Amino acid sequence: MTFSEILKFSIDLLAVFLLALGIKGLSKVRSARDANRLAAIAMSLAVVGVLLDSLGSSGISFNAWIWIIAGSLVGTLLGAVVARRVAMTAMPETVALFNGCGGMSSLLVALAVAIFPLSNSNGELSSVLVERISIVISVFVGSITFTGSMVAMAKLQGWLPTPAWMQSKVRHFINIALGVVSLISISSLVSGDERGLLLLIVGSALLGIGVTLPIGGADMPVVISLLNSYSGVAAAAAGFVVGSQLLIVAGAMVGAAGLILTQVMCNGMNRSLISVLFGGALGSITAEGLSGSAEYINITSCSVEECALTLEAAERVVIVPGYGLAVAQAQHTLREVTRALEANGVEVSYAIHPVAGRMPGHMNVLLAEADVPYDQLKEMDIVNPEFPATDVVLVLGANDVVNPQAKNDPSSPLYGMPVLDVQEARTVFVVKRGMSAGYSGIKNDLFDLANTSMVFGDAKKVLGDLLVELKELGISGKN
Amino acid sequence: MTFSEILKFSIDLLAVFLLALGIKGLSKVRSARDANRLAAIAMSLAVVGVLLDSLGSSGISFNAWIWIIAGSLVGTLLGAVVARRVAMTAMPETVALFNGCGGMSSLLVALAVAIFPLSNSNGELSSVLVERISIVISVFVGSITFTGSMVAMAKLQGWLPTPAWMQSKVRHFINIALGVVSLISISSLVSGDERGLLLLIVGSALLGIGVTLPIGGADMPVVISLLNSYSGVAAAAAGFVVGSQLLIVAGAMVGAAGLILTQVMCNGMNRSLISVLFGGALGSITAEGLSGSAEYINITSCSVEECALTLEAAERVVIVPGYGLAVAQAQHTLREVTRALEANGVEVSYAIHPVAGRMPGHMNVLLAEADVPYDQLKEMDIVNPEFPATDVVLVLGANDVVNPQAKNDPSSPLYGMPVLDVQEARTVFVVKRGMSAGYSGIKNDLFDLANTSMVFGDAKKVLGDLLVELKELGISGKN
């Protein structure tokens, strides 16, 4: 065992250890940022390990260096630019993009080895078999990850509508057919016939599209997390292909952790993984919910002026932001309104529901962007007991997260999801454009309550008007 | 790769998987029993794997079978007999005994390999070095585990008093000296000089005794858990010695899990690992506590008769069992008393503090033995809010776990430990022999409260008298 071997080996062990610490740390608020850096350090270490090992044994040719540097430079630069430029609210699609590229990378590696076999294996049947199987897995999972992630990104960006036939049952047959095609090419590849390769790539790529396309935009974070888990599997398979322990461990860890995260996310949104994957978009249900809006019997609508008067007289105001606020990009206007209120001596805080919006942590990101002080953001468990002592609650483009059905109506699909008990406050204003339902597509009993008034309009516009009204009342944050 | 190799390998993987599931399952009440069986199955699987592997390669000689069967028979029989016979309350010492034998086993394996080297290693320096190091670790940790566990067992059984000089600071010097001796022999062994072997065995055996002897009986569960973690380390080292992956993984898992469990146990008892290991027995502090008993200013003592009258008139009675009840072996008499009360229409339940007694789960075991129905045992969090609606609390040989100082007095060593709020009840009777302190050695403010009365005497005796008094009042569980 040469010195360089020992060195490489220790580096690998250390890298895995740090990666494990990193993944663990990322799941706790206090350690998350350091953990992310730790993981980055671990990855750099791993690269150093590979380079040192090669330098110590066969060396790295000049030619190889050129290609290495070229590839790294392009990847790094693009990655850095995208990571800097992208809007905070576009995180899920960004992660999807990155993830797809990771899948593509595994796919390409496996492809390369399939076409130009490495002289790794010792020719024994069992290792040849394992090598073939890992190439196949890497190609299969890699291309599903790639196309699936790209579709997810495109849908989240709104570039890709869901074709109607994709929501019908037909898609299941198409996907099953694609699955069968992939399986056939897989078995032919494993038995040593290389002609199946192209078929496998095309089949699994289409399968990735077919499975992801029908899924509704709001379920996408879960799908992306699942695809992320797949790309871990693809990495582990690539590890078998090139014979790297480190790759196998890291891939397996990420794959398994991704699976758990997917499950946790599903639970958080009160959805099951099965219904996310096979239930299709929630669009149709939403349509039902819309028609169901006729059921409202006791809606009080009020003007922005009235709302401004009530706010001005209040002592404690709680803002409940939701998806609509994000869509309207109204966070900065909101901040101006709350500045004005605070200047007038009103105590303002923000009630953050964990799944308000369309991605986990959406509201935290949004309000942080608008410079809302961290200590005014209150989590659900903290703020819920405070509602009875609150004068005014301003619900901005939120719907499901303030639906009392979740507590009261066991037949409701929301039942069991923890919600913000805004109805306990003295007065509730709900700002939204119309009576349409939220993500879950169901009626919101809150709107019917006596202490709730609707302020119809786009969140940004309403908040702008509110600012004007408040100024007329002599309140402004500017002085 | 032959078929038998693949088989052995799959069995090993499966065994490790099942062991991991087993350890995980053992930490949850619902799955614990099945998990224990699962782990047992995994171990049997592992044995089958080794036997199959040997049969498939070089075979197992008749001679070897004889010795295998002889060794297994003796070990299995003795183990089964001890496991059946031992009293439930003697669990910690039993675990210590088993654990010590596990350590002894690792020690013997390493010793055997040290004297008759296996032709395992390929003669490369690095592997020779690793082999020597693992032998040394196995011997070192194995003998510490053995002697330490034996001392722990003997102390818990009361066979071994703590010599006075062992509680003085001198012991630290002795232990350091023993550590240095072990280190010297270790380094000579690693450099290839085999004469250090005997010295190492003796040195580490004495070290195990020296470290464990001064530790107080009540801290023993923690020490045993720590030694248990060591025996995992010894097993992993033995795995390096004989070249078995399975042994290494299983040993490492148990070693690491044992470390965590040790930490968890310390937290549960409100002690730090350092103070357990180096703080020495709590005996001296207890003595201080005794003298501190003069501080009590408002003790009300009452007769068994009075106590019986109050109990008879009560509607809701909560029993708080503690270490003293276990020492007095009074659980069966207690059960008779509660049967009598129940027959009289009194609602009886038992408040189980997590660390009442001297081993985790002590009270559950004790009361289960006396046939107390499971649904009458109430955990601390459940029973605490019920005390204000309780007529009589009967504290039987418990002290620290009902000390209100833990809540009220930030300067108390108990401060922060969750306790049973018995003082909230209408009347509290405390049954104990005198005014001496409990495990922590501090004064109990509860005894000074106006609604607390002391009933002095051995728990078993008092309960017997109580039974007689109750019968005289016309109350008995027999009819």
Next chain:
Amino acid sequence: MSFLSEAFWVLLLGSLLGLELIGKVPPTLHTPLMSGANAISGITMLAALTLIIKAGTNLPLLVLGAVSLGFALFNVVGGFLVTDRMLAMFSRKSSRK
């Protein structure tokens, strides 16, 4: 090298896994968990077994191996049985009585 590299990988991963496996343990389970883990640590019986099998006609080695096997099995069998006995006591007995 190969056995060693493998050995260190499993050592690292096994330890990390062990650290993660048990999170919160209710106090009631401390003793059974301790004793169950203790039974598992008797896995050294595999080493003793291997030793006997490889010993050939070397009598001292056979004896050492057998004694070691006996100790280990004492640990394993006793450990699992006693854990089971304890857990049987904890299991819900509301059906009884």
Next chain:
Amino acid sequence: MSFLSEAFWVLLLGSLLGLELIGKVPPTLHTPLMSGANAISGITMLAALTLIIKAGTNLPLLVLGAVSLGFALFNVVGGFLVTDRMLAMFSRKSSRK
């Protein structure tokens, strides 16, 4: 056999470890954890690197390797940076303002 046996061991243990590593994750961290884990899954860059180094003068292989490396590094670098950006937003800002 040896590489394979090692590979399967680390696969098993790595997966088990991954399953245990994250227990409860607060919803705020779902997105950053997802994106951080995603960056780590770009570890395939090591495979791409190995490929290039072993390619010798095989041009198609070099190109495939370099493209693969580019994709992987895009994933890794972008993933870590974007995670950091997100986590920076969550970190307590009470000092500001």
